[in-house]
Amino acid sequence: MATRIPRIAADKLLKHATRRAPINLTTCQPCRLRTRPLHTSAPRRTSPDTNPRSASDKPASSNVRTARVAPVGWLVGGGLVASFLALSQNHDTEHLPEASVSPSGDNRDPSIPRFRLSDVRKHGPDSSEPWVTFEDKVYNITDWIEAHPGGDVILRAAGASLEPYWNIFSIHNAPHVKEILGQYMIGFIDAADLGPDGRPAAESIEDPFEDDPVRDPRLITHTLKPRNAEPPNEELDRTFYTPNDLFYIRHHMWVPVVEEAKADEFALTVELPDGEVKQYTIGELKAKFPMHKVTAVLQCSGNRRNDMTRHAGKTNGLQWGVGAISNAEWEGVRLSDVLADAGLNTTPDQPEANSLHAQFTGAEAYGASIPLSKALSPTGDVLLAFNMNGEPLPRDHGFPLRAVVPGNVAARSVKWLNKIVISDEESPSQWQRRDYKSFGPNEGPNPDWEKAPSIQEMPITSAITGVWVGDCVRKGKVPWMGATENHGTTNPCPETTPDNEPIALQGYAYSGGGRKITRVDVSLDGGATWDQAELVDDCSNPATPCHGNKTWGWTRWRYEGTLPVLSLLPTTTATPALPPALQKVGQDCEDGFGRSRGLLGKKDEKNKKCTTLIVKATDESYNTQPESHKGIYNVRGNLATAWHRVKICPECTKGNGKPGGLTWSTGETYGCGFRREAEEVRVGMERAASLVNGKK
Structure with missing residues (x-):
């Protein structure tokens, strides 16, 4: 029979699991949660001590096609599997159907009950005890459903298998999630319902991501479903405003579908502390309130993870480079205007304003x-935005309505916004309570989530996004520099590099809370010496005016200098000759980030003599970046804001029967966010996925 897990043990399990991996978990606080207005065709279970939802409780139509895909998203993208972690006490099943006897040839533990799939199907959405299956096992999720808002949606999977959903949301098909799921096991699927492979027949479901928008192929994708992607460095800050199709994408689920023709009918519900509720359509918001523009960065807390x-050490979460940040001009109505119209009497200077919270909920929950x-x-310039860079919000970025909270972590700028609740507590979602937080480096994988505040204003950060060296600079391949004389290099490989090789760098700097960047420091020799970069005054350009009461956007910077002298290993006969295609190293810099054409084998790379480029920024409050990630390490990899280091290496080349020479190659760039490192991340992700799927 199933056994009850003690509350303390389950609580430890919850804390352990949520600190191990980037899963989506909703913190359960049954006595204080507010029901989310989700659309679903699944029937709602009732019991003697609960009342059916009244007509007045039903959310107004917002023209969001969620009924078909919502169950899948809650099941795996942000709900069932991950939310197994949210239950503080396992369910002690008292009314199991009669378990069948293990047949001959079934080598599984005979002390564990067996259930026919016909029994499992009886525990579907209408059942008082919903069950699910995975592989050859059966799980009871009753108590979790009772404690969790959105349970109606999750019930759509009851009586069936999780496996087809995990095949789509592959990010959750991981060992640690399976360990948690195991705590809900109540038995095996009867051998009579298993095929030759020891599993029941495969089920098929609709792909909830089939209606997702088409994305720009230049984006570097970290996960496909849900899509999480960042622009390549050469595109990230090429312009002050990041183009809409290259703005980084951070999704936890699918993209809701709202018909453009009916966008103005999309409804926003505002609920005040006294229970007063008011609704606005997009059309009413646009007609009733003055429009405002704000220039603001949105940055994921995991940028540079x-x-x-x-x-510093292993971190759980998407392994972003330097591109989980983008800058845009947003246009919409002020949240403060809408709240005042809805009847909120609180003003910013009242103590009550510091004790209440504005909870945001999106159409995908x-x-x-x-x-x-x-x-x-x-x-504060908090907007309910309709437009982005002069165009209607793209679907990936919240169409038709999103919150924009300048200076704060982007996790608070909720997309597809359909509900605002003014409450005496923070949002109960796991993204508020157990995800976007940071801890001391000594707290390891088991921090106390309750003692750390949720991330709001972002700390200062900066990054190098472009490096051009040698001929790349001389030939004018740097976008913001003119062509210069080409001196070329044909001498034999020397023992030291020349000290007059030009270098050009570019990047961005940003500080949360509206604090202006006042200085960007650059080092070309690993921090031994420093110089200052030029700050680009984009706000003075009539084509890119800055809007808002504070500096909410990023500051782009540029730097020109000369490389330091480096001692090199002397050329020996043991040095392998490069293939003909690799002999012209560093000469092809058309895109400014050409893939390296001079790679030696790994045994030779470790002997290279390189130099480390560093950038760090300072804001108007004299906040500056920490030197090392080791001092700010946390297992979630949040707020990775230490000095950004990029290593570049010279190459000794051999010509066609002529003496070789030394050149600095823009392609030979090692560092967070650069294509070479991004390729390593991609290969690592593919390797991890193959291990999860049982491939070698």
Whole structure:
């Protein structure tokens, strides 16, 4: 029979699991949660002590096609599998159907009950005890359903298998999730329902991502379903405003479908602390309130997580390079205006504003919140945005309505916004309570999630996004520089590099809370010496004016200098000759980020003499970046803001029967966010996925 897990043990399991991996978990607080307005065709179970939902409780239509795909998203993208972690006490099943006897040839534990699939199907959406299956096992999810908002949606999977959903949401098909799922096991599927492979017949479901928008092929994709992608460095800050189709994408589920012709009918519900509810359509918001523009960065808390992984330790989460950040001009109505019209009497200077929160919920059920004081601040510039860079919001970025919270982590700028609740507590979602937080480096994989505040304003950061060296600079291949004289290099490989090789760098700097960047420091020799970069004054350009009460956008920077002198290993006969195709190293710089054509084998790469480029920024409050990721390490890899380091290496080349020479290759760039490292991340992800799927 199933056994009950003690509450304390289950709580430890919850904490352990949520600190191990980037899963989607909803914190359960049954006594304090508010029901989310989700659309579903699944029937709602009732019991003697619960009342059916009244007509007045039903959300107004928002023209969102969620009924078909919502169950899948909750099941795996942000719900069932991940939310097994949210239950603090396992269910003690008291009314199991009679278990069948293990037949001959069934080598599984005979003490564990067997159930026919026909029994499992009886525990579907209408059942008082919903079950699911995975592989050859049966799981009871009753108590979790009772404690969790959105349970109606999750019930769509009851009586069936999780496997087809995990085949789509492959990010959750991982060992640690299976360990948690195991805590809900109540028995095996009867051998009579298993095929030759020891599994029941495969089920098929609709792909909830089939209606997702088409994305720009230049984006570097970290996960396909849901899509999470960042622009390549050469495109990230090429312009002050990141183009809409290259703006980084961070999704937890699918993209809701809202018909453009009916966008103005999309409904936003506002609920006040006294229970007063008011609704606005997009058309009403546009007609009733003045429009405002704000220039603002949105940045994921995991930006540069790959940097922290490589320099401090293993982190759980998407291994972003430097591109989980983008800058745009947003246009919409002020949240403070809407709240005042809805009847909220609180003002920013009242103590109450510091104790209340504005909870945001999106059409795909994502939830987050900000302090009410930020929402009401006359200089906070919080928008309910319809437009992005002068165009209607793209579907990937919240069409038809999203919150834009300048200066705060992008996780609070909820997309596809359809509900705002002013409450005395933060959003109960896991994205508020157990995800976007940071801890001390000593707290390891088991931090106390309750003691750390949710991330709101972002700390200062900067990154190098472009490196051009040698002939790349001389030939004018740097986008913001003119062509210069080409001196070329044909001498035999010397023992030291010349000290007059030109170098050009570019990048971005940003500080949360609206704090202006005042200085960007650059080092070409690993931090031994420093110089200052030129800050690009984009806001003075009539083509890119800055909007808002504070500096919410990023600051682009540029730097020109000369490379330091490096001692090189002397050329020996043991040095392998390069293939003819690789002999002209560093000369092809047409895109400014050409893939290296001079790679030696790994045994030779470790002997290279390289130099490390570093950037760090300072804002108007004299906040600056920490030197090392080791001092700010946390297992979630959040707020990876240490000095950004990029290594470049010279190459000794051999000509066709002529003496070789030394050249610096833009393609030979090692560092977080650069194509070479991004390729390593991609290969690592593919390798991990193949291990999960049982491939060698």
